[in-house]
Amino acid sequence: MTSAPDNVGPAQDATGALLSRAADFAALRRATGPGQAVPTRPATGVAVVACMDARINIEALFGLAEGDAHIMRNAGGVVTEDIERSLAVSQHALGTTEIILLHHTKCGMEQLTDEGFSASLAEQTGVRPSWRLRSFTNVAEDVWACMQTLRSSPFLRASTSVRGFVYDVDTSELTEVTEESLAAHKQVTSSS
Numbered sequence: 001m002t003s004a005p006d007n008v009g010p011a012q013d014a015t016g017a018l019l020s021r022a023a024d025f026a027a028l029r030r031a032t033g034p035g036q037a038v039p040t041r042p043a044t045g046v047a048v049v050a051c052m053d054a055r056i057n058i059e060a061l062f063g064l065a066e067g068d069a070h071i072m073r074n075a076g077g078v079v080t081e082d083i084e085r086s087l088a089v090s091q092h093a094l095g096t097t098e099i100i101l102l103h104h105t106k107c108g109m110e111q112l113t114d115e116g117f118s119a120s121l122a123e124q125t126g127v128r129p130s131w132r133l134r135s136f137t138n139v140a141e142d143v144w145a146c147m148q149t150l151r152s153s154p155f156l157r158a159s160t161s162v163r164g165f166v167y168d169v170d171t172s173e174l175t176e177v178t179e180e181s182l183a184a185h186k187q188v189t190s191s192s
């Protein structure tokens with residue numbers, strides 16, 4: 001999430017390289033035959049909402065194969081209107097019943113502020129965004145806030161399992177965010 005003044009140069013070459021890999025992928029598929037048809041409905045019934053951070057390999061982390069889960073990613077892994085939209089489709093049209101929400105340590109969103117980012121974008125582009133960045137200062141507290149947003153959403157099934165976690169980018173370990181863990185965390189930070 002660093003600022004790029006003009007999108008020219010290396011990025012276009014990288015896209016070319018990726019397209020070449022995609023052609024190889026399709027060729028391999030053709031060579032190995034159609035295989036077993038993957039159903040449209042995610043096999044695990046799970047939807048994962050996570051930060052787009054390039055250090056997190058969601059499929060590897062949760063051992064997900066093609067067809068297993070819906071994975072929705074954005075800057076921060078925050079619950080926006082569009083995440084609610086996608087989750088509504090995921091649940092009501094494609095049968096998922098569980099949500100895993102994932103933020104992580106050393107997230108770029110902790111370094112930014114909504115107002116500062118908007119001002120900097122306006123300065124660089126001449127246009128002030130109509131959307132809010134949705135930055136946060138405490139990762140666990142934001143996971144909790146996002147969980148509450150999901151639980152109170154009228155578009156999600158009331159019986160949906162919603163669990164939230166912080167992924168440590170250094171150790172790859174997950175820490176679950178619960179009311180208890182949040183209370184313990186607050187006690188530690190207020191007594192230090």
Ligand SMILES: [Zn+2]
Nearest residue numbers: 051053107108
């Ligand atoms: Zn992040």
